[in-house]
Amino acid sequence: MMNKDNAKEYIKFLQALLDGEEIEYLDFSYSGKEKWVSVDSLCFVNPSRYRIKPKPKYRPFTYDEFFDLVLSKRIFFKKGDEIYLCESFSLDGIRISGILHSFSSVFLEFKLVFEDKTEHLCGVKIEERHDKIQLKV
Numbered sequence: 001m002m003n004k005d006n007a008k009e010y011i012k013f014l015q016a017l018l019d020g021e022e023i024e025y026l027d028f029s030y031s032g033k034e035k036w037v038s039v040d041s042l043c044f045v046n047p048s049r050y051r052i053k054p055k056p057k058y059r060p061f062t063y064d065e066f067f068d069l070v071l072s073k074r075i076f077f078k079k080g081d082e083i084y085l086c087e088s089f090s091l092d093g094i095r096i097s098g099i100l101h102s103f104s105s106v107f108l109e110f111k112l113v114f115e116d117k118t119e120h121l122c123g124v125k126i127e128e129r130h131d132k133i134q135l136k137v
Helices: 007-018 063-070 103-109
Strands: 023-028 034-039 050-052 057-060 076-079 082-090 093-096 099-101 111-113 119-121 123-126
Antiparallel strands (some): 076 082
């Protein structure tokens, strides 16, 4: 329950709601398993039962991952408003507009664009582990 002593702990959740971020509540099922579920409102129960849903994290492609992705596809890269063709790639990186870029710099500087004009991050989503959930008590 929220009171004057713990009201500060709820501020980050209220601000996240105002900012349109997703809030999750740690739900305990009858089987004893814990599961984070999305909520659209706060009930002001124990604040340790709430969290702002973590945003997915990404990392740069490896050579093998990029090779599998581009096999038989035309790949483009976007930086600002400019679109560049992927000229070639090797274990050292990706050649864009005559310049060899490392996989890390491509991840940081460019968006990946397919022929259908869909844009993607130049990396691989890092999967979150859900087998252990730690609560602050």
